[in-house]
Each structure stands twice: as structure tokens, then as C-alpha cells.
Amino acid sequence: MALCQGKKLDKTFSKREFEPTAMTQSTTRQWSTEKLLLVIGMIAIVAGIAIGASVGYAVRYEAPTTRTFYLFNSSLNFDEELWGVSHDTFAPDRITVNKADKVVIIYRNIEDQNEDHTFTMDAPYKFDAVVHVGRNETTPVVSSAPDLTSVNLHQNQTAVISFTASWGGVFQYRCIYHYPTMTGYLVVLG
Amino acid sequence: MQVPKDPAILRWSAVALIFATGLLDIYYGNSYAGFFENLWYAMGAIYVFTAAVIAANFEPRFAQPTVFGYAIFLFVLWATTALGTGAGLDTVAYVDKAIEALLVVNMALLIRNSRRPSTLT
Numbered sequence: 001m002a003l004c005q006g007k008k009l010d011k012t013f014s015k016r017e018f019e020p021t022a023m024t025q026s027t028t029r030q031w032s033t034e035k036l037l038l039v040i041g042m043i044a045i046v047a048g049i050a051i052g053a054s055v056g057y058a059v060r061y062e063a064p065t066t067r068t069f070y071l072f073n074s075s076l077n078f079d080e081e082l083w084g085v086s087h088d089t090f091a092p093d094r095i096t097v098n099k100a101d102k103v104v105i106i107y108r109n110i111e112d113q114n115e116d117h118t119f120t121m122d123a124p125y126k127f128d129a130v131v132h133v134g135r136n137e138t139t140p141v142v143s144s145a146p147d148l149t150s151v152n153l154h155q156n157q158t159a160v161i162s163f164t165a166s167w168g169g170v171f172q173y174r175c176i177y178h179y180p181t182m183t184g185y186l187v188v189l190g
Numbered sequence: 191m192q193v194p195k196d197p198a199i200l201r202w203s204a205v206a207l208i209f210a211t212g213l214l215d216i217y218y219g220n221s222y223a224g225f226f227e228n229l230w231y232a233m234g235a236i237y238v239f240t241a242a243v244i245a246a247n248f249e250p251r252f253a254q255p256t257v258f259g260y261a262i263f264l265f266v267l268w269a270t271t272a273l274g275t276g277a278g279l280d281t282v283a284y285v286d287k288a289i290e291a292l293l294v295v296n297m298a299l300l301i302r303n304s305r306r307p308s309t310l311t
Contacts, residue, residue: 033305037298040255044262052270064277 064100071095071107073117073175073182088117088178095173097165099190105161106137109153117175117182119161120150125171125186127151127163134158150176200300205245207293208257212237214286226277233264250304258297265290 074091097103109117121127129151130137130144137160151159165188175182215234219227240260243253268287272278 033302036255037258037301040259041262044259045266048263048266049270052267053274056271056274 064098064102066102066104067097068104068106069095071105071119071184072110073108076181086178086181088175088182090173090175090182090184093184094187095184096187096189099165099168099188101165103163103165103186105159107151107153107159107161108135109155109157111155114155116152116154116177118150118152118177119159119173120176121171121173121186122149124167125149125163127161129162130160132158132160197300197303200296200303201244201247204257204293204296204300205241207289207296208237208241208244211261211286211289211293212241214282214289218282218286221282226271236260254297254301254304258294258301261290261294261297265294 069092072091074089076087076089078087080087095103095105105119107119109115111117119129126147126149128144128146129148131142131151131153132139133142134140135156135158137158139158142157151161153159165186168188168190171186171188173184173186174180212234215230215237217234219230219234240253240257244250244257265287268278268283272283
């Protein structure tokens with residue numbers, strides 16, 4: 001009998017011990033969800049900072065910026081008629097920028113004789129151009145226009161050409177009067 | 191403000207936010223001229239995929255916390271690289287990251303509500 005009673009008591013005890021109440025279950029589960037969110041959040045934050053910082057450091061990326069170049073016409077010392085090509089060139093004949101940079105080219109026609117030059121680009125590039133009457137960009141404006149593919153400069157004029165390097169690749173700029181020798185390349189990295 | 195507690199509403203709002211973030215990431219990778227564009231494509235594609243996973247309610251106990259962590263990770267990654275390099279600080283990125291921040295909150299609420307035991311049991 002005593003043994004039977006003991007068994008009965010044990011049964012009751014074990015039933016009470018392992019029967020979960022709604023409150024305990026709820027509290028435990030809520031706590032673990034919050035803990036889970038906290039742990040995931042902390043891991044994600046630490047991983048994000050670590051990878052972001054190391055990528056930024058390792059790649060040494062330069063953010064898009066405004067890059068200004070001074071461009072001139074130049075001429076090589078040879079007889080054009082004898083060689084059958086123009087002796088005019090661009091100086092510099094290569095402009096290198098990163099994709100997304102804003103490019104500003106201050107182009108001066110420094111001819112010692114009355115000769116025009118153009119700055120001409122093909123699609124997809126178009127540019128805004130402000131042409132100044134004199135040898136620098138502080139002189140009065142002759143013309144100003146957006147979305148051009150070509151701008152013409154008379155002797156001693158200055159043009160401020162600006163555009164955003166939105167397409168990566170190598171793009172030609174040229175003078176339509178002295179092509180093909182007066183040709184340069186815009187190199188857009190990225 | 192009334193916070194929705196219905197897991198179905200939270201799940202579908204999460205799907206909408208994930209999908210929107212994914213599309214914006216892909217658009218940003220395509221339109222953003224510069225560094226990390228391939229990374230934006232990858233991030234966007236993963237988001238679009240996870241939107242489908244959350245919509246299908248496939249393995250929610252695993253998928254939901256993963257999206258929650260992924261969104262926080264990408265937000266912090268963007269913030270760190272943007273502050274370090276100056277890249278990705280423009281309107282499209284701000285909108286994208288604002289939606290991502292909303293997504294984090296949405297996912298946290300969804301996870302809490304999905305894991306809350308039903309009062310009927």
C-alpha cells in the first residue's frame with residue numbers, strides 16, 4: 001500500500017514537474033527570440049564593419065570627384081605638305097579618369113596664326129561648353145551651351161568643357177579640322 | 191502608431207520591402223557609375239531570391255532570421271564603406287538604405303510574431 005502510494009505520489013510529482021505551463025513556455029520562447037535577434041544583429045554588425053572597413057582599406061577606392069585638365073593644341077615640327085598629314089596634335093592626348101568623375105577640361109587654342117580647332121566627341125558622351133573670348137576663363141563668355149558633341153575655338157579663345165564620365169572605356173576626342181593627328185583619348189576606368 | 195501583429199501582414203510587407211530593396215539594388219548597380227556595381231547586382235539578386243523564399247514561407251525559422259541578419263549586414267557594410275570611401279552617398283542609396291532599415295524592423299517584428307506561441311495552445 002505504502003509502495004502504491006509512493007508510486008502515485010511520484011506520478012503526480014513527475015506530471016507536475018514536466019507539464020509545461022503556458023506562462024513558462026511563453027517567457028522562455030520570447031527570451032530566446034530576443035536573444036536570437038540580438039545575436040544575429042551583433043554578428044551582422046560586426047561582420048559588416050569588419051568587411052566594409054577592410055574592403056575600403058584594401059581597395060583604396062577614390063570616390064567620384066571633379067578632375068580638371070588643361071588641354072592645348074600643339075604642333076609637331078614637320079612639313080605638313082611634304083608628309084601629307086596635319087602637324088597639329090592635342091597636348092595632352094590622353095585623359096584618364098575614374099568612372100563617375102566629373103571631368104572639367106579647360107581647352108585653349110594657343111595658335112600663333114588664325115586657325116580654328118574643335119573639341120569633338122562621339123556618343124555616348126556629350127558635354128557642356130562655355131567659350132570665352134580670351135586666353136583664359138575669366139574673360140567674357142562668347143557662347144554657352146549644354147549637351148554638345150563639338151565645340152569650335154578661334155585663335156586665343158578658351159573653352160570650359162564639362163561632363164560626367166558615366167561610361168567606362170576608351171573614347172576619342174578630336175579636332176575635326178586636323179584629324180587624324182589631332183586626336184586624343186579619354187580613358188574612363190571602371 | 192499601431193504595429194501590425196498578424197504574421198501574414200508582416201510577412202507580406204517584408205516580401206514587398208525585400209523585393210523593393212532588391213530591385214533598387216539592381217537598378218543602383220546598373221545606373222551607379224563607379225565602384226562596387228557588381229556587388230550591388232549580387233546583393234539585389236539575393237534579395238529578390240529571398241523575397242520569393244519569404245513569400246513561400248519556406249523554412250521560416252531559418253529564412254526569417256537570415257534575412258534579418260543579411261539586411262543588417264548590408265546596411266552596416268554600406269555605412270562603413272560609404273563613410274570610408276565617400277562612395278554610395280546619394281539619393282538612390284539613401285532611399286535604398288531607408289527601405290532596408292524598415293525591412294530590419296519589419297523582420298524583427300515578423301520573427302517575434304512568428305515565434306510567439308499561439309494563445310489557443
